[in-house]
Amino acid sequence: MKRPTINRLRFLGALSIAALLSACAPDKQTDANKKEETGINTEQTKSTAQAPPLIDRQLLFGNPSRFQGRLSPDGKMMSFRAPLNGVMNLWVAPAGDIDSAKPVTRDTGRGIPSHFWALDSRHLLYIRDRDGDENWHLYAVDLDNNKITDLSPFDGVQAQMVAQSETHPGTVIVGMNDRDPRWHDLYKVDLKTAGRELLQENDGFAQFFLDHDLKLRLATESTPSGGYRVYEFADDDWLEVFEVDFEDALTTHILGFDGDNTGFYMLDSRGRDKAALVHYALDSGHKVVIAESNKADIANVLMHPRRHLPIAYAINFETNAWIPLDGAYTEDLATLEKQVRGDFNILGSTLDASQWVLYTDSAAAAPRYQVFDTRDNTLSTLFTTHPKLATLPLAKMYPLVLSARDGRDLVSYLTLPADLDQGGSLAAPIPMVLLVHGGPWGRDSFGFDPEAQWLANRGYAVLQVNFRASTGFGKGFVNAGNGEWAGAMHNDLVDAVDWAIAEGIASPDEVAIMGASYGGYATLVGLTFTPEKFACGVDVVGPSSLNTLISSIPPYWESFRSTLHAAVGNPDTEEGRKLLTERSPLHRADKIVRPLLIGQGANDPRVKQAESDQIVAAMKAREIPVTYILYPDEGHGFQKPENRLSFFAAAEAFLSDCLGGRYQPFGDDLKGSSVQVVHGATFIPGLQRALMNSKILATNTVEDTDE
Structure with missing residues (x-):
């Protein structure tokens, strides 16, 4: 708020x-x-x-010069939000060549609030509602011809981006509540045509989780006490995996599947006060605590986009601190910390994890979007959000x-x-x-x-x-x-x-x-x-x-009501x-x-x-x-x-x-x-x-x- x-x-x-x-x-x-x-x-x-x-x-309080910098998954292109005739639109340029950026949307209303890349590096995805009603539509921009496709072209319907996979290019999994405004049914949607195929009709699940082959595997359902149950889809049925009590409901979340799709990572506060990074094996129910802190919950996890292994995690008590998990990146993080001015957050990386997109912030200066290249440990700036503030007190x-x-x-x-x-x-x-x-x-x-x-x-x-x-x-x-x-x-x-x-x-x-x-x-x-x-x-x-x-x-808050x-x-x-x-x-x-x-x-x-x-x-x-x-x-x-x-x-x-x-x-x-x-x-x-x-x-x- x-x-x-x-x-x-x-x-x-x-x-x-x-x-x-x-x-x-x-x-x-x-x-x-x-x-x-x-x-x-x-x-x-x-x-x-x-x-x-x-x-x-x-x-x-006016529009920033640029905001929300992103790299394409293959690292070849960059995107960001910037004003076009006073309205925040999406711009794209070759990575490192911001001067050649061109707008790929021409919104003339309230602007585009958020965007991200499809894993095929050919499509840019963004959300937009009508005058703040939060009935978000999901759009795809085909960068080959700049054609914009509404992937959820239904009035009064809210779309939720659920999943995508590098092995299924041109496809995204989207939740839409056009059948029942309380629940989002699950659809496989084609990025070019917006054609959709029903995967799961929903009559009470709060969330769905698919593995890296886009197979529906998990779902959560709210309980009357305010907690939720986790179910696995197996043998054409939903089988309960475990229950999360109300006291853990706001601090326990599933993050996603591991590399071989046999287990998943989660932030888990059950049995402890601070949420820890945990791996859960579906076949045995065995839990392994990967990282935890006695100061604060784990605030963020950087995952390798292809190997689906955690690279590092962040703890944010008074300020943000990143700790390496994968030894191969320990020196990279140490070098990065020496170069960054102020706090930083790692927003994501290219598919090969060679380039990390950072949001760096010293509080007393305009924030920057930067790229850290783990191949040579160099830090470069994509842009500063409010460059006109540079000389001001x-x-x-x-x-x-x-x-x-x-x-x-x-x-x-x-x-x-x-x-x-x-x-x-x-x-x-x-x-x-x-x-x-x-x-x-x-x-x-x-x-x-x-x-x-x-x-x-x-x-x-x-x-x-x-x-x-x-x-x-x-x-x-x-x-x-x-x-x-x-x-x-x-x-x-x-x-x-x-x-x-x-x-x-x-x-x-x-x-x-x-x-x-x-x-x-x-x-x-x-x-x-x-x-x-x-x-x-x-x-x-x-x-x-x-x-x-x-x-x-x-209506779509029904799962959160209890x-x-x-x-x-x-x-x-x-x-x-x-x-x-x-x-x-x-x-x-x-x-x-x-x-x-x-x-x-x-x-x-x-x-x-x-x-x-x-x-x-x-x-x-x-x-x-x-x-x-x-x-x-x-x-x-x-x-x-x-x-x-x-x-x-x-x-x-x-x-x-x-x-x-x-x-x-x-x-x-x-x-x-x-x-x-x-x-x-x-x-x-x-x-x-x-x-x-x-x-x-x-x-x-x-x-x-x-x-």
Whole structure:
């Protein structure tokens, strides 16, 4: 999930609603006009006189120059996403010759979010939905003629890429839920014609696994307790292999088959706290632990694409570290680590494992996509994602481990304004923004973060906390969040804020909370369960009611329903319904005494528009100020750069009014956006004026062409 901001109004005693509204209206607007001209909060002029120049929002939230670098499996070609007429499209070039790159797609809507290569090195595959509805279609680009084929040409259907094999070129295995929206049937699909052949009709399996000959071998099925069972397809029947209990369900996953298709690799937390890399032999049921750590779960595994053996694995506690498994690559990894600046992740390799594609990141510089050649141990750069940031004063990120009130370690990250940073500390407290990650089954990691850089450049300390239920730190840490939405999970965030105040990082009355998805929910919790703790909050696509959230999950989440009930609350029981109601910010909307900004995508299938509508309605009914921004062509988060820019422009003005930080004028940042301010434009300085000065038209996605 993600992040956002608002104005520090205090509701004191019997303060009248008229006085409350006036605090955001005419007088505020006069000061906002000064800000619009100068780009600086006039109350902060003295403290910001020596601050570095404002980094233009366009450089952080607009399209990157290039992104998502890939090598073809044979190593001869490279691909990446880059703007074409302002929209992220796919480009291809001979490996190492980026200047000759040409676009192979011409999307004119929200852009292409993700792509990968077919193992035949002739086809490029990508996914795309319609205006954020997450009904992903899978497309193939034939690089011989640049013809684009929709491999799942059915309206309202979600496609899932399941498998491919080097020994079956021109074929992919795809799941599609056109027969029953809850379950994805399994099809063999031809890359050229999109012709499909049914392999398995699905009436309850969550996942399928095929071996390297594309034979269907394994499937998983959810259990009522929230765990799952693994089945093997043998003798024309599904036979149970083993069961994974609920406590291991989020930390135990099958990775894929071994080289001779007789067993498989998995990340397995059963019988231990941290997920280990394990090999499971199907004939005997024998398990061998290949690698494990007492610090964190194994985060990633680099497999040899042809031999199907693990080459190395990664552990990500505070930062990412790679450890070799295959002795032939030990020296390669050691040499690579000496050459890389900052953290790195190995995204994949060519089929012969001779070239590895890396994402390298020092947090205080734009990330790079690089290629490490194991044949001569050379490291070359494909491209830098944001080259215009190279000369700008980016802030450092500091990993740290905080203690929750019950003693649990909370791996966190602190980013400070470059001009005030004294090696991770400050001479005096400053305003702070608590950025809360989504999921909640995800995590914050060390690395370049556009939002953290943006906020630090505007004069704020930025704290990101891996609260309990975050993944990567063992099943005990994940399961400590069960039943603790708005409970211990929120306490972890409060404890982190208290640490920042005690350390002289944050001013007690100048801390904002913002986030998206679960982070948006955490923002609403912060303003309703601890209403005096935060000066303001920014919520993007955050659920306001856990009851309606769970009752409206997409049909294709059916296999995850029991896990969701076990982790959050079960609406089928009286106790569960009571818990969900008690932990829903909607039912505490009358407690809000701080400004709130809400951003929502109208097509969000996970956190539906109703989640934002209903809390805004509750606040309006109680005459509590709130600003509500809606995007009719977005889903779970904002993908279009025009929409991102418009929202972060509003959030920046909101935060400046709330915390007193620096503020870049709106300028043209609403241009081309579909932004709709449903309520409360006057509560954000400069927003109403920017809307009046811009021609705001709702945009719709234009379909792909095969040109």
